[in-house]
Amino acid sequence: MESIKEIxxxxxxxxxxxxxxxxxxxxxxxxxxxxxxxxxxxxxGSLAAxxxxxxxxxxxEQSFGNRRLQINWEPKxxxxxxxxxxCFKAFDKANKLLxxxxxxxxxxxxxxxxxxxxxxxxxxxxxxxxEILNWCNRNGKSFWEYVAEFEEPxxxxxxxxxxxxxxxxxxxxxxxxGVLPGGLKLPRKAQSFNTKGRNFAxxxxxxxxxxxxxxxxxxxxxxxxxxxxxxxxxxxxxxPAILKYFQxxxxxxxxxxxxxxxxxxxxxxxxxxxASISGAEVGCQGEVGTACAMASGAATQMMGGTIYQxxxxxxxxxEHHLGLTxxxxxxxxxxxxxxxxxxxxxxAVSHNNYALLTDGRHRISFDEVVETMYKTGIDLQSxxxxxSEGGLAIFDALPNC
Numbered sequence: 001m002e003s004i005k006e007i008x009x010x011x012x013x014x015x016x017x018x019x020x021x022x023x024x025x026x027x028x029x030x031x032x033x034x035x036x037x038x039x040x041x042x043x044x045g046s047l048a049a050x051x052x053x054x055x056x057x058x059x060x061e062q063s064f065g066n067r068r069l070q071i072n073w074e075p076k077x078x079x080x081x082x083x084x085x086x087c088f089k090a091f092d093k094a095n096k097l098l099x100x101x102x103x104x105x106x107x108x109x110x111x112x113x114x115x116x117x118x119x120x121x122x123x124x125x126x127x128x129x130x131e132i133l134n135w136c137n138r139n140g141k142s143f144w145e146y147v148a149e150f151e152e153p154x155x156x157x158x159x160x161x162x163x164x165x166x167x168x169x170x171x172x173x174x175x176x177x178g179v180l181p182g183g184l185k186l187p188r189k190a191q192s193f194n195t196k197g198r199n200f201a202x203x204x205x206x207x208x209x210x211x212x213x214x215x216x217x218x219x220x221x222x223x224x225x226x227x228x229x230x231x232x233x234x235x236x237x238x239x240p241a242i243l244k245y246f247q248x249x250x251x252x253x254x255x256x257x258x259x260x261x262x263x264x265x266x267x268x269x270x271x272x273x274x275a276s277i278s279g280a281e282v283g284c285q286g287e288v289g290t291a292c293a294m295a296s297g298a299a300t301q302m303m304g305g306t307i308y309q310x311x312x313x314x315x316x317x318x319e320h321h322l323g324l325t326x327x328x329x330x331x332x333x334x335x336x337x338x339x340x341x342x343x344x345x346x347x348a349v350s351h352n353n354y355a356l357l358t359d360g361r362h363r364i365s366f367d368e369v370v371e372t373m374y375k376t377g378i379d380l381q382s383x384x385x386x387x388s389e390g391g392l393a394i395f396d397a398l399p400n401c
Contacts, residue, residue, distance in 0.1 A: 001124035001273050003151060004265030008162045009109040009229040013221030013236070014333040016229040017084050017278055017386075018047060018054030021105030026063035028111070029088040033099050036090035038068035044085040046280035047105060049075040049387040053182065053331025055224065075387070081114060082106055083280040083385065107278030107286070108231050124150050127273055129311055129366040132266070136307050143266055143297075143307060144259040159261045162228050163254070166217070166240035169227045173216025180222045182332045184397055190216035206249060207346065214241035214342040222334050231268040231277040234284070234333050235291035237341035239264060242295040242348050246302045256302055263301050264294035267314045267366075274367070275374035279326035280386040282377020288340045289321030289373065293366075295348035300355050308360025315366040316351040317344075322369070323376055325384035327391025335397050 011020045026041070033039075041060055043051050051057060057071050079085040082104035090099040103113040110119055126132050136146055147155065173190045180186045190212045197208025214237035221227045221236050230239040243260065246252040252260075268277065271290045276282045296317035300310045321344070329335040383390030 001122055001127050001269055002118060002120040003123050003155070004147065004262065004269050005155070005158055006110060006120055007108065007231045007265045007268040007272065008159070008261070010162065010165050011109060011226070011229065011233075012224050013227055013233045014224060015054040015056075016109040016233040017105045017107050017280060018051055018056045019059045020109035020229065020233065021084070021111055022047070022056050022086060023059040023063050024109060025086060025088070025103050025105065025111050026060045029090070029099075029101055030064055030067070033090035036098055037093040038070075038091050039064060040070045040072065040089040040091070042072040042074055042087045044074045044087070045078040046083040046382075046386040047086060048073040049389065050328060050331030053328065053388070054333065078382065079104075082112075082278070083382070084278065107276060107281070108229050108272065123152075124269075127270070129270055132270075133307060133311060143263040143301065143310060147262040147266055155262070156258060159258045159265075160254070162261060163243065163257055165226060165228050166230075166243065169220045169225060170213050170216045170240055170244050172225065173220045174212060176219070180219060180334060181224070182222070182334065183330055184332060184334055186222075186334050188215075188219045190219055206245075209248065210241055210245045210345055210349065211342045213244045214238060214345045215338060217241065218333075218338040218341045222332065222338065230264075230294065231272065231290050232279070232287045234279060234337050235287040235341060235344070237338070238288065238291035238295045238344045238348065239298065241341070241345040242299055245345070245349070246299065250302065252302050260298035260302050263310065264298040267297045268294045270366070271318070271370055271373070275370045276377065282374060283324055283380050283385050284326040284337075284340065285318070285321045285324040285373050286377060287326070288337075288344045289318050289324055291341070292321055292344040292348055292351075293317030295345060296351035296355075299348050299352035303352060303356060305352070305356055306360055309355045309358065311366050312358065312360050312362050313351045313355035315362065315364065315369050316354065317348060318366070318373060319364065319369045320347065322373055325380065325391045326386040327384060327393040328386065328388055329393050329395065329397045331388045331393075336392055
């Protein structure tokens, strides 16, 4: 299992699979074909279906700079390996093909091709929650200590940087108003939620704050701002909201937050390894569902839960998002994505409370839910997996005049 650094990718929105991934792939292909005269990129499947709304073409064009480039869109063509496929071609001045490369954006900004399963080397010897729980139990360790055992020492500096970027994205989002880019003309809500919440009694005040934190990050993401994919851009608001909420409400210090990030990263890593975090492959259950599982586990750790209560909390985070479709209206990471992050953060708090009321024993394991999520996602019709051809995406969400 790879480093949890791969779960937390720092970059610009609005989509890790449609913006970060294609940008990375374009930069890699250009670096290997610097002497080519011109290029051609064909986007397939979900990458083509919602690429316009996700700024895929813009990300690729930015990577190629002033080089001659043609982008083709094939939304009805799905390659077998993954729904987010793209083919790069390099030509000389005589239009002779020099190099061709097909690759896939598998979520979280990660890129693979037909010859690789992962971008990185494995650093963990275990690949299931059951194995990790057994290791922690035998060694008297917590999840974050398990991370420390297998990661390089610089993991803590990286996670500190992740927290700073998350914190800054909340701060910027709460200060900014106006309308989000794109044809939906969706107004930002984070600032007003945070302001209104101050006038309410404690329970509703806290909930308003939690909502505003998640909205702030997601509105920054929708605007192409700097955020952390956790595990994806489309689910980037859940973890920051939970961490900021616990910092404010429960006075969790930076060390506690960094350790919570480590545990959450481990949870997300297990989903990515054994299922998928790609909305194009398994629907939004793989994005917001995974983010909720991560946040639920992190919250329970910050409240002093045992490894078994943390596992239970994470299991609930994913279980109660099973079957969630990916149906972005107009191909934008706005409706219903932004609100889903706010409610996933609220659910994470509830899962934490519920798990802490138990001794951590339950019937369905985290590993079983991960397996179920993947099977459910594969069974979903393609129109419910980030193509904007089904679900909420079929409705006209333009404002009424």
